[in-house]
Amino acid sequence: MNTEMDFEDLMDEAYGLPNGTAKLGMLEEAARVADVNGMEEEAYEARSEIVETATFCGYPMKALIAFSWQLGKFDQQPERYDEETLMWSYKWILGELSSFPEVSRDKMMELLEDFGRRFKSFGYSERSYWYYRFRIFMDLGDLEEAGNSYAKFRTMDRDFMSDCEACEQDEIMRYWILVGDDEKVLEEAKPILKGRMSCAEIPHLTLSEVLMPLYRLGRIEEADKHQQKGYRMIKGQNDFVQSFAEQMDYLARTNPSKGIDVLEETLVMAFDHEDPFAKMMFYARAAQLLRRWADESPGYRLRLPASFPYEGDPGDLLALADYFAEYAKAAAEKYDQRNGNHHVSTLLAGV
């Protein structure tokens, strides 16, 4: 049985697996074996992999926990470990941090400063610091500060620790989405949509993000194309729960029946998701979609995953919509409280 496997076997097997919960489980098992046997460097290695895998398959909390352990070990014996990989992971952690409403605004600022100080001490470009500052202020709904950081990071030199151009471009586009300037969104999306910039996650994310701006501008035909391509790219991957939400947002307005397909195919990933923000967005859009679908196809019984904790009648779409909406609203309230504004509940207006 697997439990008897030793560290190397577990890691070997994990390295061969695609990102996902099975790989994560294997890595956690490896970390556990290393811990129990006092193998510190191995435990560190396993956690590096956990951070990466968990970040990209919907377990930000696991990533944060593993990273915290690593950082502590690193500070005790910096000569023993590679700082580049660790600092790269730090960026992922910063990117996810705001999703946890329990982490206060002050703590986030302290972490941002810690990050900046460490980057500086290793001689990396300050671009990363300002870029993540830009992102965090967007997450907090402080668009003025976000705008200032944006102006600043653009002028700084990129280095090997900077996020890739495509990712940066996507965040810039997100800024204009938050500002509410649809024309500007599409202008910034252009290099991505034209295929001039891409990476492992772009244009996957972008194709869903531009749907509503296109819809509002009446460019439905274009939007439909992006919707199809975008969904094909992200289908089945729980790293993209928020993109599924964006897909449903658009489909609720243009093609609810297809939206229901998306909902049924992706709900199992959303409800097991560890990122409360992505989950909130998904639930909110699911609620809107269900209400729309209830008008069009009353009595439809939504296929819920076996382990889904909803006790009511899956044929009562409005009740189910309420269930999703209440979850989303309760989550939004927590964010508003932390952020000290109504930014997140505004995102859910109309749910």
Add this chain to the structure above:
Amino acid sequence: MAASNEYRFQVNLSGMIQILSNHLYSSPKVFLRELMQNATDAITARSEAEPGFQGEVRVELTGTGEQLTMMVEDNGIGLTEADIHEFLAMIGQSSKRGQQALLDGETSFIGRFGIGLLSCFMVSNEIVMLTQSAKGGPSMEWRGKPDGTYTIRQLETQLSPGTKVYLRCTPDAAHYFEPEYVKEALFYYGALLPYPVTLQSGGVQDIVNAESPVWLTHPELAKGRKAEVLAFGGRLLGETFEDFIPLTTASGRTGGIAFVLPHAVNLNAKRSHRVYLKRMLISEKAENILPDWAFFVKCLIWTDELQPTASREHFYENEQLEEVRSELGDALRQGLSDMAENQTERLKKLIRLHALSMKALAVQDQGFYAMIYRWLPFESTRGHRELGELMDEGETLYFTTTVDEYRQIHHVASAQSLLVINGGYIYDNELMATLPLAVQGVHTERLQPDQVSLSFTDVPPAERNDYYDALRLADSALQRFRCRAEVKGFKPKDLPVLFTLSQESSTLRALEKASEESTELFSSVLGSLSAGISSAGYSTLYLNVNNPIIQRVLTTPDPQMTPIAIEMLYVNALMMGHYAMNRQELEVLNQGIVRFIDWGLRANTDRKGDA
């Protein structure tokens, strides 16, 4: 004799050859592929001009030692003097097309010819080419040297249309000129060519490729010629296959045979499909031409619609490739579906060997899952069984999502005859979760370790009252570990305690452990996160009332002994469950052992004293 004129390449040819051999091609042996490609292109060009034309490629080996020479002849379109200048001189002409563009360009006749010929310098210090264009004009001779010089002259005699290339081998390339090697290589590269390739050596003439199999153009006909297809695949791919699935795309421009590997493969095994572009071997390790889940087959694929990379060993990842990949995937899936309907024995055999691949596909495709679920194997409290058998028991199928959870509960669950499936292996818990969506009338349920208590037997209130004091002592001892004690009866009775952990308390344990090791700042962040879950985060230590030792612990509460006994049972349960312990727990373990040794020794001394 006609006048001989000398010309010069416009590039540093030895540098170019260096680049070719070290960076572009994976091995010098590709010179043969390049020659075959040139020959094929020439024949294609002539067939276009003369419908019904029958092409032929002849290879001849003569001489020995320093005189060992290979001649490759085709009866294709041939080159005029102007063609020669254009094809060979353009290698150095950046004005016409950039150097990179030349390498990346489509496999047009003209663009490739010169480059292909250059690869011969990896094995020969002189290339002689005799050619006669089908369009007429004099026959030409071209001689090239790796120092960058070449000569062209008109021949006095008129050759028949086509091209002959002569290579004299360099000493360190001799093994590429051995007849057996050449024969295999020609088959390897040209097995799918629709005209004969012959090899003449030592007075013997062989046709290297048999008549082009009919199923190359119509893969669906392969089914009726099983033995022939298997033998062909065996020779070309070097394995003995027993089964295959024909592949076609809608356009008909890509087709192939997916040979089912006769042995189980690792999920991370390299996919190495062999792909022929316009019937010439282009890649023997194409990884991106089939979907990821298709790791149970080794494919022969022929296509005329994909664009090769510069080295011609892979394909560009573009939309067309994506389309082809998904169509080939559909064809493969269809083949499996047909088996599920008509040849279940054949499919069962395949699943036994390649369960992982089948599971990977089933996760992605519910329809497929519905077709094959019966035969997928799972580990369960009833042993390693096929899902169909497990379903026939007609019970709820409980499953865990990790190996860890399964380990925590399986001995208790099996003693209670609960049917639990280990969902910790790759794909298994996704499959369990989605089974009711794929198959009507099945009930699956995720089982968490703390839910096993459902099947424990309760201790009657009166009896529980007797244990009141002991339990209070136990609870207060366990409180600092955020754990509580509970008395239940369960099998097996030699298991004194069972530690269970909800998902929240599991996260909490991990948080605490990381917090101990981390920086102050991160510890405080983790602290705020744990505040959010701590209310729900109690784990449970079940004391088995059926176990004699537990009986003694429960019936003789002692403010001094009981807490220590409980603590020891707790850390013991952690060890049994392979949990990493935090500092506090490790301390308990260390102190406890020392104490028990101390007590044991003292009791011994006391007894001796009594005697």
